[in-house]
Amino acid sequence: MNGERQAPAAAGEHPGRGSDFLQLAVGDLPSGGKAEWLAGRLRQAIADGRLAVGSRLPPTRVLAADLRVSRGVITEAYRRLAEDGHLEGRRRGGTVVVAAPSVPRGAAGGGVAGGGATPFSGTPGADVFDALRSAPAVVDLTPGRPDLATFPRTAWLRAERAVLAELSAEHLGYGDPRGAPALRRAVADWLARMRGVRVAPDEVLIVAGTAQALTLLHQVLRADGIDAVAVEDPGSLGGRQHLANGGLGTPPVPVDEEGVRVDALRATGARAVLLTPAHQFPTGVVTSGERRRELLGWAREGGLILEDDYDAEHRYDRAPVPALRALLADRVCYMGSVSKLLAPALRIGWLVAPARHRAALIDAKRFDDLGNAVLPQLVLARLMESGGLERQLRLLRRRHRDRRDAMIAALAEHLPGGTVHGAAAGLHLTVTYTADVPDTEVAAAALARGVKCQPLSWHRQLPGPPGLVLGYAATAPGAIAEGVALLGRGLRELA
Incomplete structure (x- = not known):
């Protein structure tokens, strides 16, 4: 970095010296952006296997002296890779490589790989x-x-210990297929405070993420005579694939700067539509007030809105917008999860459906998996109640x-x-x-x-x-x- 103080060379030191570690040479250092340069060299070494998982990096003071830069340069480079998940500081154990991606064929030379199939060859399939x-x-x-x-490991462990300390033996049996009552209460409170959606805990169905919510809806929609769900265009390929897997058609509806075009939605003849109105995927459009009124008018005429509120909490430069479910409860199936707030690995989400579909969805969940694992639900409920999720x-x-x-x-x-x-x-x-x-x-x-x-x-x-x-x-x-x-x-x- 410009203006940074470099460590003085020792008497008699050759000006071209460097470090035995990765053969880093002082002469290769740029005049500015030293931390970024070093982070790039370390990232490449992890990717190509020169730094395997478990490898220990030199102490920052030692490498700074070798390269004749301030210790802050080394600390910043290590920090960047730790944020990427490649490194981990272990106090007396030093800084250790904990994850190692690989460089694809052709990457090292900077050229485009010739021949061979990639995920981008042909029409994208289910995999x-x-x-x-x-x-x-x-x-x-x-x-x-x-x-x-x-991921808040410390807070999660604290909540898990508290749950296990209080858990009675009978709670280790089969749970309610609707979800643990404690989590349904916590979700109802979260939705009221964060998304403007007022629901009773008994209206909340705990599911294994939005993907399962869509899967459960397949059979319920078909039983209601719905054979197609309109989708935004552009819109999530994954959502479209889940609907198609359930035998539902997915007619496209164009999205403009105000959201999905309701005139085009009407033209499809579809009785249901999958929307991401708070932050449209992938364009980021927020459905405007006028367009929301048009959507609600379409729904009151018999349409059903499947609202995927997938990352509505992640906003930076705009005011929050309420969920559509808050405006027309009996015509909106609302879906959310903690995949983007905590981790997809938890596989915990929620579905709030109109009353007429609720019993059928509970039956679908019961026969699909008897309900989500109870212990993670109770831990998440404790985390939400304690303010840890906020x-x-x-x-x-x-x-x-x-x-x-x-x-x-x-x-x-x-x-x-x-x-x-x-x-x-x-x-x-x-x-x-x-x-x-x-x-x-x-x-x-x-x-x-x-x-x-x-x-x-x-x-x-x-x-x-x-x-x-x-x-x-x-x-x-x-x-x-x-x-x-x-x-x-x-x-x-x-x-």
């Missing part, structure tokens, strides 16, 4: 997200990834805002012709560009350089401009800048 998750990368910018390094949300908002700003700055520098969408909230940005290059080719070129993202065309059924959907929540600012730079380079080479 496309699994394939992308398993693809090796140095920088992962796929959307929908929360910052798992911030503290987690405040922490995430600060971190996500910084990372969003880093991505916007990187996009302005490396994709200056791009248009950024959805910056006011959420865990991702969408960028569209004018170059006549398919976004699947750009995503494939990025993956060949070690950067993962999603092409916007995955989330379209209708024609539209190419673009990329880029997640920032789980990636440190330095890695974001590095990844976006590689994206920009790939797009320029293809254009």
Whole structure:
């Protein structure tokens, strides 16, 4: 970094000395951005296997002396990789590598991999997200990834101990298929305070995330004579796949700057629609007041709204907007989860349905899995009741805002012709560009350089401009800048 104080060289020291660790040479150090340079070298070494899981890094004081930089440079580089989840400080055990992605074939040389199938080859199938998750990368910018390094382990353990200390033996048996009463109460309170949705605990059905909520709705909707659910376009490929898996049609409805177009929704003839009105995926549009009134008018005429409130709490530069469920309870199935607030691994979410569908959904849940695991439900309830979940949300908002700003700055520098969408909230940005290059080719070129993202065309059924959907929540600012730079380079080479 400019102006940083460098450690003086020892008497008789050769000016070109460096460190035996990774053969880092003093002469390679840039005049500015030293911490970012070192973080990049460490990230590459972890990815290509030179630093295996369990490897211990040199103490910051030792490496600073070797490279003749201030100790703060080394500390900052280590911190960036710790935020990425690659390193962990263990006090007397030093700083240790704890996660090691790999560089894809062709990434080391900076070229586009030639030949061979990628997740972006052809029409995305049911396993496309699994394939992308398993693809090796140095920088992962796929959307929908929360910052798992911030999972509140201490608070969770404290809540778990308290639950186990108070738990009677009978609570270790089969639970209520609707969900543990304690969690249904906590969710009802959370929805009233945070989303403006007033429900009784008995109206809440605990499910294994929004994915299961959609699966349970398949049979209930079909029994009600509904054979198609309209979807936003662009809109979530994953949501569309879940509906199609249940034998439901998914007619597309265009989204504009005010949200889903209700005139186009009416034209589909569909009696149900899947929406993300608080922060539309992937464009980030917030459904306007006028468009909400039109939607509610459509619903009062017999339509059913499936409201996926997937990341409504993650907002930075705009006022909160109420859930549609708060405005028309008897025509909205409301879905939410803690996947983006805590971790997808918990598989805990909730479904609040109109009264006429509630019994059928409870039966569907009962025969599907007898209900979610009880112990994690009780721990989450304790965390919510203690204020721990709100503290987690405040922490995430600060971190996500910084990372969003880093991505916007990187996009302005490396994709200056791009248009950024959805910056006011959420865990991702969408960028569209004018170059006549398919976004699947750009995503494939990025993956060949070690950067993962999603092409916007995955989330379209209708024609539209190419673009990329880029997640920032789980990636440190330095890695974001590095990844976006590689994206920009790939797009320029293809254009």
